[in-house]
Amino acid sequence: MKFLHVGDAAIHYRTAGIAQGKPVIAFINSLGTDFRIWDAVMEALGDDYGYVLHDKRGHGLSGTGTPPYSIDDHADDLIILLDHLKVEKAIVWGLSVGGLIAQAVHDKRPGIVEALVLSNTAHKIGTPDMWNTRIDTILANGLGGMIDPIMERWFTPPFRTADNALYAGCRSMLARQPVDGYCGTCAAIRDADYTEAVGRIAVPTLCVVGDQDGSTPPDLVRSLADLIAGSAFVEIPGCGHIPCIEQPAAYSAAVRTFLTSLPEHRA
C-alpha cells in the first residue's frame, strides 16, 4: 500500500512497471469509484505499458482533505504524484470526471502528456442545478438512495443482474465512498467548463464512450471529439458509463489500437 501526502490529503496510489522504459499510462477514475476498476484493463494490456493509479482525494483510501474540490485540485494531485514518481511523460487516460481532470492536466502541464484517452467524458458535464440537487440530496440522506439510479447510468440491463457478483461489488464500492468526498468532486464537476481549453489540445487524443452510457451519452462525447483537432472517436457496443468494468476486452482493444497507431508508440 502506498500513499503520498499532497497538501492536506494522503493520496493512495499504486504503480506497476514504470521504471522499465515502457510507455506509462496514468489512469484517472470516475466519480464514486476507486482504482480497482482498472484491474481488467491492466490485465488485458499486460506488460506492454507501465501504470500509475491513484484514488482521487475523497475517494477510495485517499484522504478527504478539505472539500469541496475543483478539477484543478484533482489535476494538481496527479501532477504532483507523477513528479514524485519521476514520470516525465504519460498517456493520461481519464474516465468521466477523470476525463475532465485529464483535460486540466493537459492545460496545466502539456509537457507531461504524451497522449490523452478521454473516456465517457466531456468538456462540460451536466448543469449547475443538477449537481446542486445531487449534492444537497446526498449530504442530507447519504448515497444509499442514489445507488439504483446511478447503476442505471453506469451499466446496461444485462450487466445489472442479481447473480452478477461484479455488479454487486460495484454497488458496494459506490456505497462505501465518503459522502463529503463524493460531494466534493460533484462540486468540481459542477464548476468545470473546458470548452475553450480543449481547443488547445495538441497531443494525440482518443474520445471513447459506451454506446449506452447514461451519464455522458455518445452524442456528448462526440461533441467533445469535434472540439479537438485530429482526435479519434470510438463507441464501445453493449456498454454503459464504466467500460473498464462492463466491456474491458473491447475497451482495452480499442485503446490499444489507438495507442499502437501513434508514430511515437514505444510498446
Ligand SMILES: O=C(O)CCC(=O)CC(=O)O
Ligand atoms: O462518473 C462521473 O465521473 C461523473 C458523471 C456522473 O454523473 C456519473 C453518474 O451518473 O453518477
